[in-house]
Amino acid sequence: xxxxxxxxxxxxxxxxxxxxxxxxxxxxxxxxxxxxxxxxxxxxxxxxxxxxxxxxxxxxxxxxxxxxxxxxxxxxxxxxxxxxxxxxxxxxxxxxxxxxxxxxxxxxxxxxxxxxxxxxxxxxxxxxxxxxxxxxxxxxxxxxxxxxxxxxxxxxxxxxxxxxxxxxxxxxxxxxxxxxxxxxxxxxx
Numbered sequence: 001x002x003x004x005x006x007x008x009x010x011x012x013x014x015x016x017x018x019x020x021x022x023x024x025x026x027x028x029x030x031x032x033x034x035x036x037x038x039x040x041x042x043x044x045x046x047x048x049x050x051x052x053x054x055x056x057x058x059x060x061x062x063x064x065x066x067x068x069x070x071x072x073x074x075x076x077x078x079x080x081x082x083x084x085x086x087x088x089x090x091x092x093x094x095x096x097x098x099x100x101x102x103x104x105x106x107x108x109x110x111x112x113x114x115x116x117x118x119x120x121x122x123x124x125x126x127x128x129x130x131x132x133x134x135x136x137x138x139x140x141x142x143x144x145x146x147x148x149x150x151x152x153x154x155x156x157x158x159x160x161x162x163x164x165x166x167x168x169x170x171x172x173x174x175x176x177x178x179x180x181x182x183x184x185x186x187x188x189x
Contacts, residue, residue, distance in 0.1 A: 019087050020094040022053075027079065027098030032106065036134030038076045038099055042141040045082060055086045058147045065145060070177055076100070155189045 026048050030041040042065065049055045056064070064085050068078035076099060083095025117123050149155040162176040183189045 019055075020090050023083060023086065023091055023094040024098040027083075027095045028102045031099045031101070031103035034099075034103060035130050036137055038079055039141055040134060040137030042078075043137075043144045045079075046144045046147070049082060049086055056082070060085060062145050062148050066177065070174065149189070152189060158183055158189060 030044055031038070034041050046058070046061055050058055050061050061082065064081040065078045068081040071077060079099045080092045080096045083091035083093070087094065114123060146159065158180055165171060165176060166173065180189070
């Protein structure tokens, strides 16, 4: 096997099984907390892979998410990109498996219980109570993803413009992403 292919498959951590297990276990735990989708657990993913383990930088972390969000496919792809950037193909399998397996099993079980108790006041109260939790988690995610730009006031108009555009129109998010990329390439932000 060529050195390039070996590096591609192994990632920066090499073939360290302990790292794969840590990635799997941490992402499995986060999958059980992912109210509103995997993106809502981004702040803790950042804390773990950037702050605690120093496997990625803030810029690499945000870039991983931006790349995955720009690609077509499910929203959870960013988890695979983070895992790949940390530990190659094994990291991809560890993070994606950890993110999907527990939450999928829990969703199947909850779906069965929900079908049996559809008219329960407790079930309705629980599901309605999750909305503010999801909004709070999404706000925290937004804060973490803008971490590389904190302190750069030139990014504020782009951020505010994107928020207004997304709230008031049905334009594809790809266009503000491209505008941000162009602004970065031009040196404006």
